[in-house]
Amino acid sequence: MPNTITEQNLRALIDTLVKDGSRVVGPKAAGDMTLYEPLAGGTELVLGVLPRRSAKETFFPLCEDILSYQKMEGKMTVEDIDLSRLPSTVLIGALPCDAAAPGILDAVFSWDYQDEFYLERRKKTTIIGLACTKSDDACFCTAVGYSPAESRGSDIFLLPLEGGRYRCQIISDKGNLLVERYKSFFTDEEGGNALPLSQPSMEKLDLQKIREWLENNFESDFWKEIAERCVGCGACAFICPACHCFDINDEGSEGKGVRRKHWDACGFSKFTNHASGHNPRDVQPQRYRNRIMHKFKYYDDKFGQTLCTGCGRCVRACPVGIDIAAVLQEIMKYEL
Amino acid sequence: MNNTKENTTPLVDNSYYEAVTTAIRSEARRVMESGEVSAVIGYKSGRRKGSAQPVIISDVSRIDELVFAPTCTNNLSLYLTKAKKEVSKKGKIAIVAKGCDLKALAGLMSESQLKRENLHLIGISCAGVHGSNVKPSEALSAATIARKCRECTVHVPEGVDCIAGTLPQLEQLSALESAELERLEAMSPAGRWAFWKEQFSRCIRCMACRQVCPFCYCEQCLCDRNRPQGVETTPRPAGNMGWHIVRAMHLAGRCAGCAECERSCPMDIPLNLLNRKMANELKELYGQEAGMQPQEKGPLATYKEDDDESFIK
Amino acid sequence: MIGPIGLIRRIGPIKEMIMHAEKLKHDFEPKLVAFVCTWCTYAGADLAGTSRMQYPSNVRVLKFPCTGRIDPVFILRAFQKGADGILVSGCHPGDCHYMAGNFHARRRFATFRKLLEFIGVDLERLQFSWVSAAEGGKWVEVVTELTERVRSMGPMHEFKELELEECWSGKLDTAELKEAYEAIP
Numbered sequence: 001m002p003n004t005i006t007e008q009n010l011r012a013l014i015d016t017l018v019k020d021g022s023r024v025v026g027p028k029a030a031g032d033m034t035l036y037e038p039l040a041g042g043t044e045l046v047l048g049v050l051p052r053r054s055a056k057e058t059f060f061p062l063c064e065d066i067l068s069y070q071k072m073e074g075k076m077t078v079e080d081i082d083l084s085r086l087p088s089t090v091l092i093g094a095l096p097c098d099a100a101a102p103g104i105l106d107a108v109f110s111w112d113y114q115d116e117f118y119l120e121r122r123k124k125t126t127i128i129g130l131a132c133t134k135s136d137d138a139c140f141c142t143a144v145g146y147s148p149a150e151s152r153g154s155d156i157f158l159l160p161l162e163g164g165r166y167r168c169q170i171i172s173d174k175g176n177l178l179v180e181r182y183k184s185f186f187t188d189e190e191g192g193n194a195l196p197l198s199q200p201s202m203e204k205l206d207l208q209k210i211r212e213w214l215e216n217n218f219e220s221d222f223w224k225e226i227a228e229r230c231v232g233c234g235a236c237a238f239i240c241p242a243c244h245c246f247d248i249n250d251e252g253s254e255g256k257g258v259r260r261k262h263w264d265a266c267g268f269s270k271f272t273n274h275a276s277g278h279n280p281r282d283v284q285p286q287r288y289r290n291r292i293m294h295k296f297k298y299y300d301d302k303f304g305q306t307l308c309t310g311c312g313r314c315v316r317a318c319p320v321g322i323d324i325a326a327v328l329q330e331i332m333k334y335e336l
Numbered sequence: 337m338n339n340t341k342e343n344t345t346p347l348v349d350n351s352y353y354e355a356v357t358t359a360i361r362s363e364a365r366r367v368m369e370s371g372e373v374s375a376v377i378g379y380k381s382g383r384r385k386g387s388a389q390p391v392i393i394s395d396v397s398r399i400d401e402l403v404f405a406p407t408c409t410n411n412l413s414l415y416l417t418k419a420k421k422e423v424s425k426k427g428k429i430a431i432v433a434k435g436c437d438l439k440a441l442a443g444l445m446s447e448s449q450l451k452r453e454n455l456h457l458i459g460i461s462c463a464g465v466h467g468s469n470v471k472p473s474e475a476l477s478a479a480t481i482a483r484k485c486r487e488c489t490v491h492v493p494e495g496v497d498c499i500a501g502t503l504p505q506l507e508q509l510s511a512l513e514s515a516e517l518e519r520l521e522a523m524s525p526a527g528r529w530a531f532w533k534e535q536f537s538r539c540i541r542c543m544a545c546r547q548v549c550p551f552c553y554c555e556q557c558l559c560d561r562n563r564p565q566g567v568e569t570t571p572r573p574a575g576n577m578g579w580h581i582v583r584a585m586h587l588a589g590r591c592a593g594c595a596e597c598e599r600s601c602p603m604d605i606p607l608n609l610l611n612r613k614m615a616n617e618l619k620e621l622y623g624q625e626a627g628m629q630p631q632e633k634g635p636l637a638t639y640k641e642d643d644d645e646s647f648i649k
Numbered sequence: 650m651i652g653p654i655g656l657i658r659r660i661g662p663i664k665e666m667i668m669h670a671e672k673l674k675h676d677f678e679p680k681l682v683a684f685v686c687t688w689c690t691y692a693g694a695d696l697a698g699t700s701r702m703q704y705p706s707n708v709r710v711l712k713f714p715c716t717g718r719i720d721p722v723f724i725l726r727a728f729q730k731g732a733d734g735i736l737v738s739g740c741h742p743g744d745c746h747y748m749a750g751n752f753h754a755r756r757r758f759a760t761f762r763k764l765l766e767f768i769g770v771d772l773e774r775l776q777f778s779w780v781s782a783a784e785g786g787k788w789v790e791v792v793t794e795l796t797e798r799v800r801s802m803g804p805m806h807e808f809k810e811l812e813l814e815e816c817w818s819g820k821l822d823t824a825e826l827k828e829a830y831e832a833i834p
Contacts, residue, residue, distance in 0.1 A: 023822075030538065033469075033604060038817055052602065053540070061818030062540060063570045085821040136471065137384045228422055229390040231414065233544035235602045251568055262570045263540070270560055283422035316469075319548045319600035320410060321382050321389030329383070520767070529769025529807055537814070558722065566722045573814040578725055581768060585721050588760050610767070617763040622756070636760060639752035641742065647762060648755070649778040649791060 004191040007164045010092075011042025013185045017090050025058050026092040027051045036091075036098075045093055048134050054241035054313065055098040058091050059121045060105070063262035066117065066248070071255045083116060089125040090178070096150040097141050097311035099129035101241035103153040107303035108244060117261070126174050129154030130166075135198035138312030140325040143202040146309050162192035200310070202325055207296065207306055210331050214297040217334075218289070226327055227288030229320045234265030236314035236322075242295070242307040245271075266290045292327060342479035348463045348504045356404040356460060356501035360432055363458050363498045367430050368396045373456050374427035377415050379408040387472035390415065392423060402432070404500070406476035409465045410548075411594040413440040416450055417553040430456035432500075434465070435490025438628050439592035440550040445630035447590070449553065452630075459493025461503040468599045483513045484595040484608060494628045517609055517616075533573070536580050538603040541571035545583065545597035545607055551590045558582065580610070588614040589635040592626045679733035679799040681708040683792070684719045685780075686751070689740035692782035697789050704789040705796040708736065715739065717750030721761040724775065728808040734774045734799035736791065741779040751779075770807065774799055 005013070017024050018041060027046040028037040034049045036057060069078045091099075102122060109115040109122075132141075132148035141147060151157035155175030158166040168186060170176050179186060237243040247264035250257055264271060267288065272281045281287045295307040308324070315323045364376045380391040380401040388407040392415065393399065412431055415423045433441060438459060444450045464476055464485030474480050486509040493499060520528055546552045546559075559567045559579050567582055568575030583597075584607075593615065595608040619625045621644060624635040685691045691712045697704060713719050716739030724735055737758060745751045758777055766772055776795045780788045799805075 031604065057818040062816045063572050064815075064819035065821075081821070087820075087822040137473070224422070228392055229415075231420075231544075231547040233547035233600070234540075234542040235544045235600070238540045238542045239602055247569075249562065249569055251565070251570060260570045260572075265542070268543070284420075285422060315384070317602045319544050319596070321387055321407075323383045323387070323389075326383035523769075525766070525769045525771055527769070528767065532768050533807075533811065537816070566720075566726065572816060572819075574729060574808070574811045577768075577808075577811055578722075578729065581725055581764065582722060584764055585761060588764065610764075613767050614760070614764060618760060621759055621763075636753075636756055639749060639756050641752065643752070643755055644759060645742070645755055647759060647777055649776065 003168050003186070004161070004165050004189050005158070005168050005186050007047075007166070009185045010158075010166065011045060013182055014039055014042035014045060014092060016182065016185075021088070023087040023089045024092055025055070025089055026094075036094075039092075047093060047130070050095055050132075050134070050311065050313075051098075052313070053239050054101065054311065055091055055094045056101055056105070056241050056244070058089060058125060059102055059118055060109075060244060060246075060263075063260055064117060065258045066261050067259045069252075069257055069259070081117075083120045086117070086120050086124060089121070090128065091125055092128040093130045094127055094154070095130060095132050095311075096146060096148060096152075096154075097132075097309040098241050099127050099157075100146055100150060100153040100309045102127070104242055104299075104303075104305050104307060104309075105244050107305065108299070111303075126155045126178050127153060128175075128178075129157045131157070131159045132198045133160060133195060135200045136312070137201065138315040138323075138325075139198070139200040139310065140202040140312055140315075141310035142200045143205045143325060143328070144207065144306060144308050144310040145204070148197040148200070160195040162195060165191045167191055167194065202310075205328050205332060207300075209336065210328060211297050211300055212336055213331050213334055214293055216336070218293075222330070222334075223285040223289040226322065226330070227285040230267065230284040230288045230322060231320055232267050232269055232284050232287065233319065234263070234267055235317045235319065236291070236324075237265035237267060238263055239313040239317055241309055241311055241313075266294065288322070292324075296328070342477070344474075344477045344479045346475035346477055347481065347507055348476060352463060352501060352504050353403075353405055357402065359498075359500035360402050360404055360458055360460075361399055363500065364393070364402055364430060365396065365399045367456050368393075368399060372428060373430040375424070376402070376430040376432070376458075377412045377423075378402040378432040378458075379404060379410070379412075381405075382472070385473040394424075404432070404460060406464070406466050406474075406480070407472045408432075408434075409482070409596075409599055411437045411440055411550055411592075411596045413437050413444060413450075413550045414548060414596075416441075416455075417444065417550055418449065418555070419547075419553040425454075428454050428456055430458055432458045432460065433493065433496070434460050434462040435488065435493050435628070436484065436592060436594040438493050438496065439490065439626045440594055442628055442630045443590055443592050443626055443634075444550060446632070446634060447551075457493075457496035457498070459496030459499045461492050461499055461501045462488070463491070463504055463506060464488065468601070468604065478507070478509055481509065482595065482599065484593060484598075487511045487513060490628065513608065513612065516606070517612060520609065521613075532580075533577070535605045536576040537573040539571060539576040539580065539605060540603060541569070541576065541579065542602060544600040544602065545605075548596040548600045549587070550592070550594070550596075551587055552583075558586075580605075580607070583607075584610040584614055587611060589618045589622075589624070589637075590626075591615060675800060677800060677803060679707055679796060679804070680731055681705075681734045681736060681792070681796060681799065682727040682732045683708050683710045683736040683738060684716075684723055684727075685710060685712055685737075686716045686719075686739035686746075687712045687714055688746040689744060689782050690738040690778075690780040690788065693780040693784045693788045696782065696785035698785075700785050702785055702789045704792045707796045708792050715745065715747050715750035716754035717745075717747065719754060721757065724761070728770075728805060729812060731809060733802075733805045734776070734795055736776045736778065736795055738778045738780045738788075738791065741781055744781060771802070773802060774805060 034051045109118040155172045157169040245264045299307045375394040379388045467482035470480045567578040591611040598608040622635040
């Protein structure tokens with residue numbers, strides 16, 4: 001049973017995967033920050049940093065074409081996207097908070113409508129998760145039921161060991177397939193001791209209680225108090241591993257164009273704006289309320305999961321310092 | 337922008353922040369208790385150590401929540417514009433403002449968005465604030481200070497109703513932003529195009545730069561329109577380039593230089609370089625620049641018959 | 650996108666042949682867009698046509714009430730949609746039908762030029778001019794000069810290339826990548 005891989009071999013595996021025609025996506029330096037991006041080779045993989053944007057992009061692109069149209073001699077032709085052109089991908093080095101997200105999103109993308117773009121990408125992607133060794137005070141995965149050693153969502157999960165090795169846990173058939181195919185990169189040795197993992201400081205939250213409170217407090221003054229300051233940008237939603245709202249836009253001219261699907265955010269005032277001009281979520285607190293409700297109540301009601309993995313990205317990025325973990329802590333303080 | 341190579345020794349003593357905080361609280365209490373103002377817009381602490389966030393207080397009992405710290409980066413004048421319609425603007429409102437925020441307030445007054453008599457200005461003798469991506473618990477140092485603050489010319493506010501704190505002795509810091517601007521100006525056009533293309537291609541169109549800007553108060557942003565579509569709304573390199581050019585153009589001659597757009601950008605696009613460049617150009621062309629006093633009209637809202645037209649055939 | 654009517658009406662078949670012959674001489678025919686005000690430059694271009702003056706057919710004229718109505722976004726959009734060169738033209742200072750539209754436009758375009766320059770756009774592709782209703786000759790001169798200048802510069806690649814770019818996550822598989830993948834046993 002192959003169960004360890006050295007860092008050197010991990011990088012060599014990336015080289016081989018790329019050579020074999022897979023798109024390999026992993027944390028990569030982009031200027032002064034790190035982003036999940038396609039890697040040209042193993043040396044580009046950056047370890048031990050939480051990328052600025054989540055890995056959801058691998059399945060749910062920032063912007064993608066969903067059809068194209070053309071009008072010729074008065075006749076309109078519409079062409080679908082050939083799904084076989086969606087690239088086969090290995091997502092490597094995804095931290096637990098990112099690796100867990102696709103597993104949550106599967107429910108909504110295959111619910112009343114099968115989102116073929118998401119599902120096809122999902123089918124074609126193998127996730128190699130990596131335990132987290134570095135956290136800061138914005139991290140709160142432990143508070144929402146995850147942990148730095150959480151392997152949920154990964155197909156293969158790597159645990160860093162002393163001496164530059166990783167213990168490799170095979171979680172799914174997909175993971176098994178990859179390990180089988182590239183057996184020579186792995187060894188049977190036990191490896192050394194595990195490296196200490198990060199320890200986010202926040203205590204576990206009672207998500208059931210939060211859900212119940214949300215159930216009864218749609219019209220609470222609390223929303224105004226916490227979200228009057230919200231400026232209505234989409235930073236939190238866009239860098240979130242679990243936010244999955246999108247907009248569809250036709251771009252081009254009357255004669256020729258493309259229909260595109262791209263990220264949207266419930267913080268935008270245009271998100272719920274009706275064609276009539278009426279906006280049911282007219283002010284920012286109502287929009288922020290939707291963010292919390294969707295994450296911790298609606299999604300739970302429908303699919304039995306919460307839409308938050310505690311990565312803390314929104315906490316770090318919010319221009320006005322809105323801290324979702326603090327908001328949840330505040331809710332915990334209320335009596336039911 | 338993180339200045340990782342810079343010194344991490346604190347630039348100012350903690351007692352400075354304590355003094356400013358105390359001064360803000362006592363002035364806020366005075367005007368709230370006397371009924372002079374209906375609310376105070378200031379900063380309060382957040383969960384993370386050292387963090388701060390904007391707060392709108394309309395209850396005297398909450399005055400002691402007000403603080404001042406290096407994380408008080410926000411330009412609060414945003415909350416007074418019509419873009420923030422959830423904030424009640426009834427009666428007179430007190431607002432905590434740093435020098436750069438005051439320039440924004442003056443600009444908003446110039447554009448008839450605010451009236452001075454409806455504001456009680458609590459100006460701050462400001463030593464500078466954090467740049468982006470700085471851990472809130474870190475002290476203000478050469479390594480953590482915002483790029484805009486390294487070249488600040490408005491540490492001490494003018495024309496305010498009260499000044500909170502006294503400015504400590506400040507170290508002269510190198511002008512990183514000017515240097516970067518000069519570097520870009522010296523490049524070939526192709527080099528600059530490559531630079532901006534890369535920067536803008538990273539944009540995810542979260543619109544944080546627009547939403548935090550006190551001057552982006554249009555009820556209908558041109559860049560949200562789709563019939564007709566002026567700028568592509570999708571986050572692709574083409575639309576991103578369009579959006580950032582339009583943003584810089586619409587702020588030319590109006591931007592107060594608070595650099596909130598740059599700080600808020602989750603993708604670290606150096607937007608203030610564009611703003612500064614445009615401010616420099618307009619100053620050179622028409623001799624006007626953002627200041628602490630309202631102007632009758634901004635440089636692009638007026639004209640002179642003998643304006644330069646050397647570029648017109 | 651309709652050119653001055655006079656121009657179309659007055660050019661006879663012989664002139665068309667001459668223009669056609671001229672066209673064959675060049676490898677590259679730049680696309681130019683002219684944003685003009687209806688009161689002066691449009692009338693000036695019309696005069697050029699009614700006076701049977703010739704100028705390159707590369708220019709597409711778009712008329713606006715006033716240069717003050719010409720938004721920098723139009724220029725941007727034109728570049729994005731394939732223009733190689735752009736002309737913005739209106740009334741001489743003091744002649745604006747709306748008193749000061751061109752004065753405001755002058756400041757706006759002076760500013761916009763600086764912005765484009767800073768972004769890295771070659772300003773040689775962007776021409777501003779004052780052409781009055783009486784200056785048919787100047788219109789011909791301005792358009793000819795800009796056409797030849799842009800022709801010598803070659804096509805404007807920057808914005809067009811940007812149009813075709815996608816963010817990595819939205820990219821579809823390339824044929825090569827797919828082939829390589831399918832070759833895996």
